[in-house]
Amino acid sequence: MYSLNVRDHFMIAHSFRGEVFGPAQRLHGATYVVDATFRREDLDADGLVVDIGLAGTTLKAVLEDLNFRNLDDETEFTGQNTTTEFLARTIFERLVAAIRDGRLGDGARGLQRVNVTLHESHVAWASFEGSV
Amino acid sequence: MYSLNVRDHFMIAHSFRGEVFGPAQRLHGATYVVDATFRREDLDADGLVVDIGLAGTTLKAVLEDLNFRNLDDETEFTGQNTTTEFLARTIFERLVAAIRDGRLGDGARGLQRVNVTLHESHVAWASFEGSV
Amino acid sequence: MYSLNVRDHFMIAHSFRGEVFGPAQRLHGATYVVDATFRREDLDADGLVVDIGLAGTTLKAVLEDLNFRNLDDETEFTGQNTTTEFLARTIFERLVAAIRDGRLGDGARGLQRVNVTLHESHVAWASFEGSV
Amino acid sequence: MYSLNVRDHFMIAHSFRGEVFGPAQRLHGATYVVDATFRREDLDADGLVVDIGLAGTTLKAVLEDLNFRNLDDETEFTGQNTTTEFLARTIFERLVAAIRDGRLGDGARGLQRVNVTLHESHVAWASFEGSV
Amino acid sequence: MYSLNVRDHFMIAHSFRGEVFGPAQRLHGATYVVDATFRREDLDADGLVVDIGLAGTTLKAVLEDLNFRNLDDETEFTGQNTTTEFLARTIFERLVAAIRDGRLGDGARGLQRVNVTLHESHVAWASFEGSV
Amino acid sequence: MYSLNVRDHFMIAHSFRGEVFGPAQRLHGATYVVDATFRREDLDADGLVVDIGLAGTTLKAVLEDLNFRNLDDETEFTGQNTTTEFLARTIFERLVAAIRDGRLGDGARGLQRVNVTLHESHVAWASFEGSV
Numbered sequence: 001m002y003s004l005n006v007r008d009h010f011m012i013a014h015s016f017r018g019e020v021f022g023p024a025q026r027l028h029g030a031t032y033v034v035d036a037t038f039r040r041e042d043l044d045a046d047g048l049v050v051d052i053g054l055a056g057t058t059l060k061a062v063l064e065d066l067n068f069r070n071l072d073d074e075t076e077f078t079g080q081n082t083t084t085e086f087l088a089r090t091i092f093e094r095l096v097a098a099i100r101d102g103r104l105g106d107g108a109r110g111l112q113r114v115n116v117t118l119h120e121s122h123v124a125w126a127s128f129e130g131s132v
Numbered sequence: 133m134y135s136l137n138v139r140d141h142f143m144i145a146h147s148f149r150g151e152v153f154g155p156a157q158r159l160h161g162a163t164y165v166v167d168a169t170f171r172r173e174d175l176d177a178d179g180l181v182v183d184i185g186l187a188g189t190t191l192k193a194v195l196e197d198l199n200f201r202n203l204d205d206e207t208e209f210t211g212q213n214t215t216t217e218f219l220a221r222t223i224f225e226r227l228v229a230a231i232r233d234g235r236l237g238d239g240a241r242g243l244q245r246v247n248v249t250l251h252e253s254h255v256a257w258a259s260f261e262g263s264v
Numbered sequence: 265m266y267s268l269n270v271r272d273h274f275m276i277a278h279s280f281r282g283e284v285f286g287p288a289q290r291l292h293g294a295t296y297v298v299d300a301t302f303r304r305e306d307l308d309a310d311g312l313v314v315d316i317g318l319a320g321t322t323l324k325a326v327l328e329d330l331n332f333r334n335l336d337d338e339t340e341f342t343g344q345n346t347t348t349e350f351l352a353r354t355i356f357e358r359l360v361a362a363i364r365d366g367r368l369g370d371g372a373r374g375l376q377r378v379n380v381t382l383h384e385s386h387v388a389w390a391s392f393e394g395s396v
Numbered sequence: 397m398y399s400l401n402v403r404d405h406f407m408i409a410h411s412f413r414g415e416v417f418g419p420a421q422r423l424h425g426a427t428y429v430v431d432a433t434f435r436r437e438d439l440d441a442d443g444l445v446v447d448i449g450l451a452g453t454t455l456k457a458v459l460e461d462l463n464f465r466n467l468d469d470e471t472e473f474t475g476q477n478t479t480t481e482f483l484a485r486t487i488f489e490r491l492v493a494a495i496r497d498g499r500l501g502d503g504a505r506g507l508q509r510v511n512v513t514l515h516e517s518h519v520a521w522a523s524f525e526g527s528v
Numbered sequence: 529m530y531s532l533n534v535r536d537h538f539m540i541a542h543s544f545r546g547e548v549f550g551p552a553q554r555l556h557g558a559t560y561v562v563d564a565t566f567r568r569e570d571l572d573a574d575g576l577v578v579d580i581g582l583a584g585t586t587l588k589a590v591l592e593d594l595n596f597r598n599l600d601d602e603t604e605f606t607g608q609n610t611t612t613e614f615l616a617r618t619i620f621e622r623l624v625a626a627i628r629d630g631r632l633g634d635g636a637r638g639l640q641r642v643n644v645t646l647h648e649s650h651v652a653w654a655s656f657e658g659s660v
Numbered sequence: 661m662y663s664l665n666v667r668d669h670f671m672i673a674h675s676f677r678g679e680v681f682g683p684a685q686r687l688h689g690a691t692y693v694v695d696a697t698f699r700r701e702d703l704d705a706d707g708l709v710v711d712i713g714l715a716g717t718t719l720k721a722v723l724e725d726l727n728f729r730n731l732d733d734e735t736e737f738t739g740q741n742t743t744t745e746f747l748a749r750t751i752f753e754r755l756v757a758a759i760r761d762g763r764l765g766d767g768a769r770g771l772q773r774v775n776v777t778l779h780e781s782h783v784a785w786a787s788f789e790g791s792v
Binding site: 265266267268269270271272307310313315316317 | 678680682683718741743745746748749777778783784785786787788789790
Binding site: 001002003004005008009020043046047049051052053056105 | 416418476482521522523526
């Protein structure tokens with residue numbers, strides 16, 4: 001299996017509801033450094049996992065929709081705790097949609113799996129990996 | 133598959149027996165920076181892989197039993213080379229026991245896999261991953 | 265010159281006022297991974313720059329006052345853009361006050377300089393360094 | 397599954413052919429920081445994944461054949477774009493050959509999988525993982 | 529003293545002349561991960577060391593002039609070994625010129641020192657620091 | 661001022677005497693990842709801070725004298741707490757001696773300052789910097 005990873009980041013405010021979250025029930029925020037990893041068994045006709053330029057610009061576009069926002073105010077997340085693991089899956093789904101829409105190029109239609117990891121500090125991260 | 137990782141560290145002395153270990157047969161030591169990664173297919177009722185606070189305190193408790201010790205003097209390791217890969221599995225087993233004992237909370241009973249990685253320098257690490 | 269560094273982190277929400285800040289004028293947030301570096305020409309009577317245990321617990325206490333908060337709501341910062349460089353100086357001043365109050369131990373009274381660096385992503389950080 | 401990783405690096409020049417590569421069609425170069433990860437279900441008779449000393453010297457020997465070279469001039473790569481993903485597989489195959497030749501020791505014959513990751517910057521890496 | 533750092537990278541080919549360089553006399557290449565650090569005693573009118581957006585785009589522009597090139601073919605470097613330390617100073621001088629030209633904004637005219645660090649692998653880096 | 665850094669590591673056992681050290685009074689150990697930074701105002705005749713090959717082999721030789729040892733048994737450290745800050749200075753002095761002995765080459769006689777940083781975990785490091 002081949003993998004290719006690109007990294008970027010976004011910065012948001014949010015709060016959580018539920019006693020399990022302790023002080024994180026208060027409005028706070030996070031920088032998420034994001035690793036998007038694309039996987040496939042065989043390379044495309046150009047000998048690539050994916051065009052790394054398109055992978056980077058697509059990841060940046062997906063993160064721009066979240067960047068510098070208070071996620072508590074975003075209607076798409078109403079009633080949802082925007083935990084790191086939830087956001088990893090959200091970004092995964094948007095990258096998979098981009099692959100299917102051809103935004104990562106025709107070669108990218110051969111991608112088989114995507115992993116999205118959100119590093120929230122030097123000691124904690126969460127990820128979601130699934131099939132395209 | 134969702135994953136969530138917490139990081140901590142411990143510092144021990146030990147020595148190895150066997151020619152394959154070369155100068156590491158002498159009493160020496162190591163800092164191990166430990167990544168404990170918890171995995172499951174679906175999130176718990178709180179929308180989490182595991183309560184990250186409990187994950188962190190449980191990892192710290194497991195490492196405290198080893199921290200600032202000479203592993204050559206610990207009776208539980210008598211006759212055992214405490215290699216990085218062996219210690220990764222030891223910590224894995226103790227985390228799995230903690231999950232089963234409910235020390236990571238009821239939601240954590242849905243955890244399916246755990247990975248424990250011990251970074252012993254900027255160029256070497258070992259890990260063990262298995263089912264809960 | 266000897267230096268000793270301890271690392272911790274905190275997570276906050278805030279917004280900025282002024283066109284120079286662009287989209288960061290919206291309420292957003294950040295994880296700051298904080299390096300607190302203590303410096304002196306000569307070691308203390310115990311052969312230390314500072315008791316690393318006290319250094320770590322003092323840094324954690326200073327960061328706890330900021331952690332999981334919306335800085336826009338904190339009266340101490342009213343009318344102030346809480347930029348990374350401003351927060352680096354704020355934490356510097358609180359650590360210097362702790363040194364003077366003896367919270368880092370008697371040996372720490374010999375500390376001469378402190379550097380506080382706030383890493384806000386994998387590509388950006390800011391710091392403040394000054395005399396005790 | 398146990399894993400053990402050793403890290404080293406090499407520095408090469410090369411160019412790519414094909415419009416998808418944009419400015420990388422010009423002769424340029426890269427530092428590749430290489431992680432070679434060896435995996436197996438059970439440890440060998442010495443309680444190891446692999447002799448870490450032999451793993452490190454074998455990785456260094458494999459990288460030395462590429463180090464400080466212009467890959468465009470190497471006949472083994474004629475007509476081949478030496479992308480990061482291609483080089484990851486090339487190094488994987490050479491490590492697998494070394495395992496089969498006994499260069500990592502008799503215990504290493506029990507290795508089941510190898511992963512080779514090439515970090516080309518702070519934001520991009522590619523890897524290949526396969527069976528021995 | 530306040531500091532603010534932005535990070536980016538570039539990838540080049542080059543060779544060195546002189547026996548001291550050993551195998552690096554052959555045409556090879558490198559990825560340089562670049563940290564540009566801006567320093568001043570007091571913040572500007574916006575409470576900043578420098579507009580981080582302009583700092584990042586200026587650094588990227590400076591690196592674009594070098595990126596994906598064979599430095600042996602660049603007439604500005606004729607007869608010059610483009611060592612990591614030399615390149616650090618070259619980028620330093622171009623950033624200082626940008627500051628003086630106002631490309632980092634009016635506030636940046638108060639910058640006092642700049643440090644440029646080029647990381648060439650996980651084990652080596654070089655830097656140049658000087659006054660603006 | 662130009663700087664050039666090389667990184668290596670060593671692994672030792674030791675214990676500390678004094679209540680301030682708490683559980684670290686027990687025999688334990690550490691991996692120290694070591695950054696040796698060489699500084700000078702002007703480059704040597706080859707356009708270098710120092711021959712990076714000689715810098716790396718000299719650092720490795722200095723660390724080999726400590727590597728895989730129990731520092732409590734080394735007569736040179738009798739009655740001395742081998743704290744991270746003390747070890748940073750010890751390695752600094754040995755590197756300065758090597759410079760003066762010509763082991764880093766004739767060009768290295770122009771070196772003006774050396775910094776030695778010992779990273780003992782992902783959250784703590786200590787350093788010593790002084791003139792040659």
